[in-house]
Amino acid sequence: DTAVSQTPKYLVTQMGNDKSIKCEQNLGHDTMYWYKQDSKKFLKIMFSYNNKELIINETVPNRFSPKSPDKAHLNLHINSLELGDSAVYFCASSQDLFSRELDNEQFFGPGTRLTVL
Amino acid sequence: KQEVTQIPAALSVPEGENLVLNCSFTDSAIYNLQWFRQDPGKGLTSLLLIQSSQREQTSGRLNASLDKSSGRSTLYIAASQPGDSATYLCAVGGAGNMLTFGGGTRLMVKP
Numbered sequence: 001d002t003a004v005s006q007t008p009k010y011l012v013t014q015m016g017n018d019k020s021i022k023c024e025q026n027l028g029h030d031t032m033y034w035y036k037q038d039s040k041k042f043l044k045i046m047f048s049y050n051n052k053e054l055i056i057n058e059t060v061p062n063r064f065s066p067k068s069p070d071k072a073h074l075n076l077h078i079n080s081l082e083l084g085d086s087a088v089y090f091c092a093s094s095q096d097l098f099s100r101e102l103d104n105e106q107f108f109g110p111g112t113r114l115t116v117l
Numbered sequence: 118k119q120e121v122t123q124i125p126a127a128l129s130v131p132e133g134e135n136l137v138l139n140c141s142f143t144d145s146a147i148y149n150l151q152w153f154r155q156d157p158g159k160g161l162t163s164l165l166l167i168q169s170s171q172r173e174q175t176s177g178r179l180n181a182s183l184d185k186s187s188g189r190s191t192l193y194i195a196a197s198q199p200g201d202s203a204t205y206l207c208a209v210g211g212a213g214n215m216l217t218f219g220g221g222t223r224l225m226v227k228p
Contacts, residue, residue, distance in 0.1 A: 031214065043161075043206065043218040055213040090160060094214060104149055104214045108161040 003027050004109035006091050012115045013081060021076045021112045023091030032074035033092040033106065034066060043090070049074055050096075078114075086116045119144045123207050123219035130197055131227050138192040138222045140207030145185045148210035152181050152192050155204045155221070164205075165192070197226045 004025045013019055025032060031050040037043045047066045048055045054066065063079045078085060091109040120143045130136055140150070149168050153161040165174045165181040167190070173182040180193040194201060204223045208216035 033215065035216075041204070042220055043208075043216075045215040045217070048213045048215050053213075055215065057215070092161075096214075104210060105151065105163055105166040106208075106210075106214075106216060107163060108153075110160040 003107050004091055004093055006089075006109040006112050008112060009110065010113050010115075012117065014117055015081055015083060017081050018077070018079045019081060019114070020078070021089055021091075021114070023074050023076070023109055024072055025091075025093040025107070025109075026072065027093055027095075027107065029093040029095050029107075030071065031094050031096060032068070033094075034074070034076050035090040035092065035108075037088040037090060037111070039087070046076075081116045083116050086114055088113050119147075119209055119211055119217040121207060121209050121217050121219035123205075123222050125222060126220065127223040127225075129225040129227065132197060132199060134197050134226075135193070135195050136197055136224075138194070138205050138207075138224070140190040140192070140219055142188045142190075142209045142217070144209075144211070145188055146211070147185065148212075148214055150181075150183050150190050151208045151210065151216065152179075152190075153206040153208060155206060157204075161206065194224075197224075199226050199228050202226050 007022045033048045034046040065077045068074045088111045092106045094104045094106045124139045151166045152164040167183040178195040204221045206221045207219040
């Protein structure tokens, strides 16, 4: 009955490869997010997405792309992996995106540790 | 651009002590503020969410306050326990409900 789940938990790959991380939420939420936590443990937003709009953090390279087959899933595709992409990637979800009045508490998945060799 | 700072970066206290963690942010135009707990090698657990129109929220031994005008939030932990040892993260919700995180406070509660 996990609320937000991610696969795989660990991912080790070579530089230049293309990889995907999957995220699923069973909370019935409309909005999902991807965050990156670097080696210094600093968390940074990458994307927020619902069925209406994708909002991209301007610092995210275009090698990263979120793909949502349906409202409950938001997968992260990374092309041409680089050493600096090594980090822990967290998926999150919340009920809504645009309304200030609703409870927009975000719930996080367990993270995927990506290591690029 | 929103910047979030947490002080102190690390804190060690004896069990039973009451403590306060501080969070400051530069842009007061926020949607909400959320406090999380992160255990080593684990994901984030949401502790408290304060909407921009609220001033505080309480959950058990935790109390979080928000002062938007001064760009500050505090997380108060009463009667600390060894199980409270973790990293505590403050995050400010902005446009698109995207969270901007502080660097965290690593808390160690000694038995």
